[in-house]
Each structure stands twice: as C-alpha cells, then as structure tokens.
Amino acid sequence: MPLRFYQTEPHQALVKLEGNFDSDTAPEIRKSLIKIVKNKGSESLKIDFSEVPNLGTAGVAVLVEVLRAMTRKGGALELVGLNDNARQMIRLARLGEIFQT
C-alpha cells in the first residue's frame, strides 16, 4: 500500500493514500500513520483520500485511532478528497460530524 508523506508546512503534514483502505491494508497503514503522528510534531494532519477507491470499516476504525492520537497531542485531523463510498462508510459509522464530511 503506497503511502506518501509530505511535510507541507512546519505545522502541517499531508499524507496521501493510494489504494484500498480496508481490512487487508489497514494494519500497515495504521502502523505508518501512528508513526507519523508520534514522530512528527505536526499540529495538523491532512489525509488525502482522492486515490482511495474503497474505504472499509477497518479503515474508519484506524482513522478513529489516528484522530484520538492527534487530539491527545492537541492537533487536528482533516480528511480530504473522500469519494462517495468513503463518505457513506463514515456516515454509516455515525462519525460524519467528527470527521466533518
């Protein structure tokens, strides 16, 4: 699962995901994302979903973990480029407000 990390600004990081984010790929993405949150002192993390065709519940659960880690550090998490499927998945988990989709 390709995952690209950009430090766009001093306090702003962007992660671009490519490929499905489901129960098969979630373990690796989780590892990378948690590492990014831990190592970088970024105050805000942006995750780009424009290259993610499919978001599964496992992906949503990982996002919840990342969000929790970010809030603990006082940072913010923003999801951009969500397609319809991903949006529906997040809404079905009743997390639409939390992720502002």
Added chain:
Amino acid sequence: MIYLVRKLGAIALDLIEGLGRMGMFFFRVIRGVGRPPGKYLSTLKQVQFIGTKSFFVIGFTAAFTGMVLGLQGYYTLSKFGSEGLLGSAVGLSLIRELGPVLTALMVTGRAGSAMCAEIGIMRIEEQIDALECMAVDPHSYLITPKLIAGLIALPLLTAFCDVLGIFGGYLIGVQLLGVSGGAFMDGLTSSVVWDDVYMGIVKSFCFAVLMIWICTYKGYYAGLDEGNFGPEEVSWATTQAVVYASISILVSDYIITSILL
C-alpha cells in the same frame, strides 16, 4: 427375509459411512493445527477446563483405588508371606494400568461429556453453521484446541493419579497394616522400570486422542443422523459419547497392552 438382508446392508453402509466421516473429521481436526487463528489462548483455556473439571475427581478416585490396592494386595500377598512386594504390586498396577485408564474414564465423564454437550449445543443453535459461513473452519477453531489440550492435560492428570494412588497404597500398607516403609519404597523403585512408565504415557496419549475424538465428533454431528436439531439430540449424543469413549478406552487399553508387552 429380504427385509432382513436389506436392513443388514443398510446398517453396514451406515457403519462404513460413519467411520469414513469420523476419519474425515479427525483429519480436518489435525489439519487445523497450523491454521489461523492462533490457538495458544484457546488451548490454554481448554487445558484449564479439563484440569479443573477433573482434578478433584481424579484425586479422589486415585487415592481410594490406591488404598484398596493396598488392602487387597496385602491380603493376597500375605498368603504367600511376601508382604514386602506390596510396593511393587501397587506401583506397577497403577502406573501400567489403572492410572491411565481411571484418569481417562474420569476425564471422559467429567470433561468429555461437557465438551460433547457444548459442541452439540453449538450445532443445534446454528453456531457451527455461522462459523462455516464466516469461512472459519469449525474443526480448526473449535475442536483442534480441545485435542491439543487433551494431549497436554491427560498425561499430567495420569501422573497425578499415579502419585496419589501410590500414596494411598503406602498409607494403607505401611501406616495401617504395618508393612515396612523401606520395603515398600524399595520394592517400588526396584520393580518399576522405564518401560512401565513409558507404557503408561503411551496409553494416556492414546486415550486422550480417543476420548476427545469421540466426544467432539458425537457433539459435532448431534442430530444430523436423526435430522432433528433439538435438545434431546444433544443429550442423546452426550450419552452415546460417554459410552463409546469409555468402551473404546477399555478396548484400546487391551490392544496397547498386548502390543507393548
């Protein structure tokens, strides 16, 4: 007359089919050893289940059997004036024969029946179907941990049974009937050789496989022959499981003894 022949044929066919199914069942359980998910925790739970269910019963049985052996042995041996052999008589009969058999029978009665009922209930409540529909192999998920646990627990319980039985014999022979303690222990240590212990261990492993195999098989196929899936089928399967497991333990005991002697 034709009816009789037909009936006989049907019974024979059923028997062969049942044996084949049992074989397949066992094969799938063995195959499940290497399959996910990890079985450490579930196996450990089963060891605890078998152990705690049977520990006290086996302790009791072993102690009293040892004590009876002490009494009877003393009575018999004193006729030949060889009370000193009591230690070896008690030790040999427990380690070679009674320890493994009694333990296996007790575990069958306590844990084997419970296992059969547990699996049987899962069958009638569609839980096994549910596992299959999740693409989880029920053999590997449910039965394999029980088999491994049986292979761990039964030899240990047998050892426990042997020790307690010998202690019971010692108690009666030495403390009550006045056989010399030195002679008892000396007879025990000199006459029990590795071959005897080995036979006991082989037996307990075989009994573990037989017991778990028969009890889980009966539970797994509870009601499938009758075509009904009600509580009666589970109780019927449990009864059958205990009876068949006990019989096969006794029969195989004879076979193993005759091979290893």
Added chain:
Amino acid sequence: MSSHNMIEIRGLDSHYKGRQVLFNIGFAIPHKKVTVIMGRSGCGKTTLLRHLIGLKPSESGRVFVEGQDMGSFDEKGMANYRRRIGVLFQSGALFNSLTVSQNIAVPLKVHTRLSDETIRIMSLIKLHLVGLADFLDYMPSQLSGGMRKRAGLARALAMDPEILFVDEPSSGLDPITAAGLDDLILELRETLGMTIIVVTHELESAVKIADQMVVMDRGNLLAVGTPDEIRSSQDETVLRFLRREAEEQQVNTESYLSRLLGRQYKAGENSTRRQGGVR
C-alpha cells in the same frame, strides 16, 4: 448470463431425508438490490437459503454466483465466497462462550491481521449501527432474543460483506425494533450498495424493503417480481397468500380413515413421519 445478477438459481431441487422439499426453483438475485424470499413456515425458504450460502450442497449447475457454478467450488473457492457474505441466522447464532464484542471479532481475528484496538473500535462501530453499543461486554445469555439477533447482524456485517443474507429478521422482535431493522437493511443497500437477501414470512416488512419479491409455497416458486407486481398478481395461490387466508386442507379422507381404523395404508407414509425434520 447478465452481469447484473449476483446469484442465479436454475432448476434447483432439494431433498431432505428422502423427501423433496424444493421443486425446480429458478430465479435471479440482482446486484445491489434487496430480494425478499417469502412464504409461510415449512415452505422450504430456509432450505433455499442454506443452498445459497453453501451449507447444503446442491448439484452442479444449479446455483451460480456471478456466473460461477457454486457446485464446482472447491474448499478454497467456497471460503473466498464466504468471505464476501454475511449471514444472520434466525436465532442470531451468537457464540455462547464469548462476549458480544468478542463474537464480532471472530471473523476479523481469523481473516485479518488487524490490531486488537482496531478490532475493538470496529466492533463498537457495528454495534452502534444496530443500537447495541452499550452491550459490548455482555454475554449472549444476558441479552434478550431481539438483542441477540441484532448482535448477530453486527457480526454478519463485521467483514463489510458484499452480500448479506438475513433469515427471518423480524421474528421474535417487537414491532418497533423490527421496523428499525428494516430501515437499517434499506440503509445498507442505499449507502453501501449491498446485495441483500431476506427470508421472511412477514408480508408488511417484505413489501416495505423488497426491490424484488420471491413468493414460495410448499417448495414451489409461485411468483417473482416487484412488490407492486406481486400485489397485482392474478394467481389464485399468490392472492390467497397475500390475503393471509388459510390454505384449504387437502384431506385425504381415505388415508385418514384407514389410519384411524388401523388398516394399512401406503401413500404419504414417509412424508408424514418425517415432517418434523425439515430445516
């Protein structure tokens, strides 16, 4: 074969202990639609469901999944198919020895390498969906029948299935919970485009959720169509079914009398004796 059909059934017969319970069933289950299989109890609809989820083997060339013959699936093919489906059994079929959240975690633990924390959050998401988020650590025996069924639904949804099979969703539920379950089924189809197959005898809920209805009677297919088509059907048996009229008992007087009077009779002996065992 049309690519819009998820599952296609052709000429399916089924026998149970020497008695035929399904007669020449044939219809297609379309992609991303709700198909409701209806009929009164004992009509063979649950048997049909068991064929569709591969619990009851059918002859080759009878059931096709996306054009592939289910009869030719080997163990691996069947496992692959089953990873794509979720099944809610009539009783919920929760594992007694595990808590509700552990129940949901079973397929995830076996099939994925997800961390325990991720799995916990996923179970919570699914349980919240069925309205049981507060019952994460309850044992199945502590739940009511309806709650067990909803927990079973949460477990069926654990792996984000493409196809969801539901056996009698509303039986044993109070009307409000049952309606909630119907809404959830519709939402799943709407949002995730799930293909959903529901087996039920409740006419109201069937009409509410169905895109396609399949009406069965005594192992025979009576009608297939949209709820409107079914309702405007002219078929006598279908109409009677919709009006919930009791079927006229076809009493075989002769056999009845001979049974009463102890004379030997042959016809129908087997079927009457074995009626208890149909699943």
